[in-house]
Amino acid sequence: MTVLIIGGGIAGLTTALSLHQIGVACRVYESVETIEPLGVGINTLPHAVRELSELGLGVHLAATGIATAELAYFTRRGQQIWSEPRGVAAGYRWPQYSIHRGALHMILLDAVRARLGAHAVVTGHHLAAWEQSEGAVRARFIDRRTSAPRGEAEGSLLIGADGIHSALRASLYPDEGPPVWNGAILWRGVTHGAPFLTGRSMIMAGHEFQKFVCYPISRESHDKGAAVINWIAERKFKPGDAWRREDWNRAGNLEDFLPWFEDWNFGWLDVPGIIQSAAACYEYPMVDRNPLDRWSFGRATLLGDAAHAMYPIGSNGASQGILDARVLARDIKAHGTTPAALAAYEAERRPATTRIVLANRGNGPEQVMQLVEQRAPTGFTNIEDVLSATELEGTAAAYKHLAGFDKDTLNTRPPIVTGG
Numbered sequence: 001m002t003v004l005i006i007g008g009g010i011a012g013l014t015t016a017l018s019l020h021q022i023g024v025a026c027r028v029y030e031s032v033e034t035i036e037p038l039g040v041g042i043n044t045l046p047h048a049v050r051e052l053s054e055l056g057l058g059v060h061l062a063a064t065g066i067a068t069a070e071l072a073y074f075t076r077r078g079q080q081i082w083s084e085p086r087g088v089a090a091g092y093r094w095p096q097y098s099i100h101r102g103a104l105h106m107i108l109l110d111a112v113r114a115r116l117g118a119h120a121v122v123t124g125h126h127l128a129a130w131e132q133s134e135g136a137v138r139a140r141f142i143d144r145r146t147s148a149p150r151g152e153a154e155g156s157l158l159i160g161a162d163g164i165h166s167a168l169r170a171s172l173y174p175d176e177g178p179p180v181w182n183g184a185i186l187w188r189g190v191t192h193g194a195p196f197l198t199g200r201s202m203i204m205a206g207h208e209f210q211k212f213v214c215y216p217i218s219r220e221s222h223d224k225g226a227a228v229i230n231w232i233a234e235r236k237f238k239p240g241d242a243w244r245r246e247d248w249n250r251a252g253n254l255e256d257f258l259p260w261f262e263d264w265n266f267g268w269l270d271v272p273g274i275i276q277s278a279a280a281c282y283e284y285p286m287v288d289r290n291p292l293d294r295w296s297f298g299r300a301t302l303l304g305d306a307a308h309a310m311y312p313i314g315s316n317g318a319s320q321g322i323l324d325a326r327v328l329a330r331d332i333k334a335h336g337t338t339p340a341a342l343a344a345y346e347a348e349r350r351p352a353t354t355r356i357v358l359a360n361r362g363n364g365p366e367q368v369m370q371l372v373e374q375r376a377p378t379g380f381t382n383i384e385d386v387l388s389a390t391e392l393e394g395t396a397a398a399y400k401h402l403a404g405f406d407k408d409t410l411n412t413r414p415p416i417v418t419g420g
Helices: 010-021 046-054 058-064 101-116 167-172 219-223 271-276 317-335 339-361 364-375 389-403 407-412
Strands: 003-006 026-029 041-044 070-074 080-085 097-100 126-132 137-142 149-155 157-160 180-193 201-207 210-216 227-236 281-288 300-302
Touching: 003 010, 003 137, 003 149, 010 026, 010 101, 010 317, 026 149, 041 046, 041 101, 041 317, 046 058, 046 317, 046 407, 058 097, 058 101, 058 219, 070 364, 080 364, 080 389, 097 101, 097 227, 126 157, 126 167, 137 157, 157 167, 167 300, 180 271, 201 364, 219 227, 227 271, 281 339, 300 339, 317 339, 339 389, 364 389
Parallel strands: 003 026, 003 157, 070 201, 157 300
Antiparallel strands: 041 097, 070 080, 126 137, 137 149, 180 227, 180 281, 201 210, 210 227
């Protein structure tokens, strides 16, 4: 019997490819009528790139994304706090890729349709209700725009990979309410500009309450000596500030944030110039959801952002959804399409992702930037007078271990999903 996957995003499509790899029939149901390459840049970390490579997608990632060579933290004055090699440059067997989210999404979608068939992804189907019996689960769908019925489907399992506003999660936890806002607003955009630092660097500058992040995301432009720069400008407001919290994705206004970054020209990086050169920018509140005590209910479970939406700190959101998909496939291969498989999947992934959600609420590895701001608000001559090398290296190493991508463990562990 077919596994029903709710949501055709990165996590849902990776789940479909992983189930196909082990010979389990599945179908993806997506709410939107047409899946388009939306969004801005994201990072896929080496542990996620390994899984996508083991699905045969490594060549597509390499042809599209930038193999990140360096991660560096700076103060709001452009003084370097910390720099470390990333991906292959750091000794991993797999790269870290900075890539346009839409490009990664299309790589996965094309692979699903090529391997599972043109009808493997059913669009315009929003989950409205579901029920389960001892041996099956039945889902009912509607057109999200009109509420018109879109039919039913029966399967052996129901996998909710439908994002931070998951319909399946809402049915399991009807009193949960909206995502939790931490007081920060992100303005995001893409700018065509000159390469900076190594040309494959990801940089973060500032501190917890004002930050700028940028990195190149286009291999095609990089090969021509140019850069397509994904950037994020962030401001954190005071608790209770009357920001436009009801708006989840809206066009941004430069006057809301550019004045806070107008003097951030570091010589090697012109932050206001990058912001002003973008064709458009979008505004997002930084939100997550509280960790759950339970994901799986009989033949239904949650996966990806539907299970563990987290702050975009440490480049872990999409990567953790990819890992979810692979562990779920491994456990279905071991236990069949049964509640026991979902229980085994949850037993590994729920505690692991809960730790990351909570660590990201504490600012994750980026907390070193806040510590420097607190200890040396007017700048420094030597970073080790502010933060020791042990503190810097320890913070970076601890987060890699927590998130499951410390180099030695990743390079030596066996594949999550073996064979077919």
